[in-house]
Amino acid sequence: MTLSPEGSDSLASTVQDAGFKIYFGNCDRLRGLYSVRRHILAVIDQFQPDITHSHGVRPDIINAFVNNKTVTFSTIHNSLNGVYKLKYGKLTGEMMDILQLAAIKRIRYPVACAKTLAEELKSNYGINTAIVSNGIDLSVFNGTSTKTKKELLIELNLPDASLVFVTSGALTAWKDPFLIMNAFTASAIGKKAVLVICGDGPLREACQKQVAGNPRIYFTGNVCNIKSYLMAADYFISASKIEGLPNAVLEAMACYLPVILSDIPAHREILAYDYRAGILFDQAHSENLIRTLDNLDFITSDTGLYARKVIKNHFSKEIMTGKYAALYEMACSQSDRERGLWPKA
Structure with a gap:
């Protein structure tokens, strides 16, 4: 499920060719988030997925509101204390930090993409996360070329x-x-x-x-x-x-x-x-x-x-996907009382 129109470097066709359906959104950044949230929640009601997994501020905000419908995951890719301020300015950046932090606290299973990021989330905000490092497709980035x-x-x-x-x-x-x-x-x-x-x-x-x-x-x-x-x-x-x-x-x-x-x-x-x-x-x-x-x-x-x-x-894609698969299976097998409780750091 996407929130905004795809760019010229989109991999949507590759995903569709593999047999997966994509729901395309047309949300213009934070504007229109309420209407697209209603649409996504309706799709979730229709599709009834076991897991919803979000990446980024806007997806996290929406995912925070589906907590009673599916098992929710979020991967945090950036520090919540710096990137958005540098990218969008102090006022907007601080607002985005606050919104994402509030959303992550409502999501059952937050995941950090790095050990250092997990440590920051724990020490600064008291958030326990699993850690799944980013993975690279070694068949693509294989270090070989037919050309000199x-x-x-x-x-x-x-x-x-x-x-x-x-x-x-x-x-x-x-x-x-x-x-x-x-x-x-x-x-x-x-x-x-x-x-x-x-x-x-x-x-x-x-x-x-x-x-x-x-x-x-x-x-x-x-x-x-x-x-x-x-x-x-x-x-x-x-x-x-x-x-x-x-x-x-x-x-x-x-x-x-x-x-x-x-x-x-x-x-x-x-x-x-x-x-x-x-x-x-x-x-x-x-x-x-x-x-x-x-x-x-x-x-x-x-x-x-x-x-x-x-x-x-x-940092291979096989290591990354294997860890996510294990987390998904663990989360879906837990009882409602156990869900959302990562082991204490």
Whole structure:
């Protein structure tokens, strides 16, 4: 069930081709939420599912009102203390935090996508959650290509540089693309390497304006072939200020890319499985990333192998779906009195 119209990168047809029915909504953000809630509740009454599982603020708000009709789950993907403020401004962001927190407290089974996020929810709000880490499709992000790096660079209209850095994701304040651009421009390696910025967002125009004339920084906008860019690159960079558990980083590591990551809880959680898979830098000042870029001696021929191994052993889609299946079975087998009581953290 969707709330808003699908974008150009929708996977709806893939889901439908697999034999599943989708109920499409036409809700414009928070406006119209009441009417779409009534529609969804009517569909639930008709369909009578065993479980409703929501992702995000608006779905969580609606899911909170079906608690007496189905077993309700919610996966929390972001911190409730920062992302929305950075994305929508202080007032709107705080309102969204409050609304989602209230909704999550009414949902029987909240699930955090990362250990660090579960710890935050417990310590800040007293919410016990299960933990199911995001999972990557290793058959798609398999680190193999029928084309050489040089052929991929030509196909992607990128120069045949000795080193290629790539970053992907929304161009927003919490992703801090300016830090990456500034450090790359000021570094010695930035004089001979290439930086590819995949993604779009409210900061794109400002980003392009700031580095206008730099022939070594490329903006792609949103792409549907991110694997090609990862396979053409030598390193992946993320300077995020806050994350739940970033799929962009996991996808890069699945493609054998060493990762250069800001020192935040979500990134530490990933590299804690094997710190040989990448490096953390203190994002408080751009000088820290500059030094990291100009001192990549930690990279060995095995670094990418360690990165891939972390994903295969801890962040595959098979591991993720297996954990969700176990939680669903547990929840549906519990009595009404037991439901909604995760083991105490």
